[in-house]
Amino acid sequence: MAVTEGDRGALLAYVPSDRAIGNTTLMRLLGWQENEDRYWEVRNALLDDGLLERGKGKGGSVRRLAPPPSLENFDESAKAEAVGETIIAYAREAELYEPMRQVIETSWAREHKTEPLAVVVTAAQGKKQTGGRWTRPDIVSIAVKTFRYLPGKYLELVTFEVKPEDNWDVTAVYEALAHLRSATHAYVVLHVPSSQVSDAGRERTIEELCRVARGHGIGVIVAGDPSDYETWEEHEDAVRHEPDPQLLDDFIAAQLSADVKEKISRHLH
DSSP states (O other): OOOOHHHHHHHHHTSOSSSOEEHHHHHHHHTOTTOHHHHHHHHHHHHHTTSEEEEOSBTOEEEESSOOOOOTTOOGGGOOOOOOOOOOOOOSTHHHHHHHHHHIIIIIHHHTTOOOSEEEEOSOOTTOOOSSTTOOOSEEEEEEEOOSSSOSOEEEEEEEEEEOTTSOSTHHHHHHHHHTTSOSEEEEEEEOOGGGTTOHHHHHHHHHHHHHHHHHTOEEEEESSTTOGGGEEEEEOOOOOOOOHHHHHHHHHHHSOHHHHHHHHHHHO
């Protein structure tokens, strides 16, 4: 869809000059909840033009990079009410994969301005040989990206190491680090139900985990409800790495289905 000046101005008018605002809140303020594609198209155009930048926060946020337009008609009463987080019990790690995969394929992808060719659960491959310890991520997103001023196509293979609420520590970072041998980005996704977010021990562990992850360029996401991106918060951004092409090719050959391999080949050639 074509992004109009009216839509650009409407979205900018609701972005405060001194702080970030959540994507979901903006959608509500604009009345675009039933047409999310409209919001993401306009938001991404403003990011591309250097008027906004991505911020932190659950569900993602944006903040200004340029002086604000006139806010004379800004309606303070239109601020959305906070939505309570739903607490869902997940007995096993495997139960987290599919809801998280769906969020990565939709809301997470939109927030990161990417259109995945596929987002697949790679953890459940039985006894299939994939190259040794810590070589099999839980979820993988594959996209082919092009850029406005750069020639060619760029393959992005993003891995996600999922950790349930009762089974994670700093070791998760080293598992994700092992994935970077054959991936461009790697994340650790921690399931921390909202009832546990304020636990002092958990907070210290998350801080330590983030410190170690930051030193290696590993992204860290804390997810309250695995199926609700509004409860996801990206504590650390994943830094792009350039893996050895042979290792990347071997990963695709060993870990992905024939259908996904065909999609990659078709979009790259």
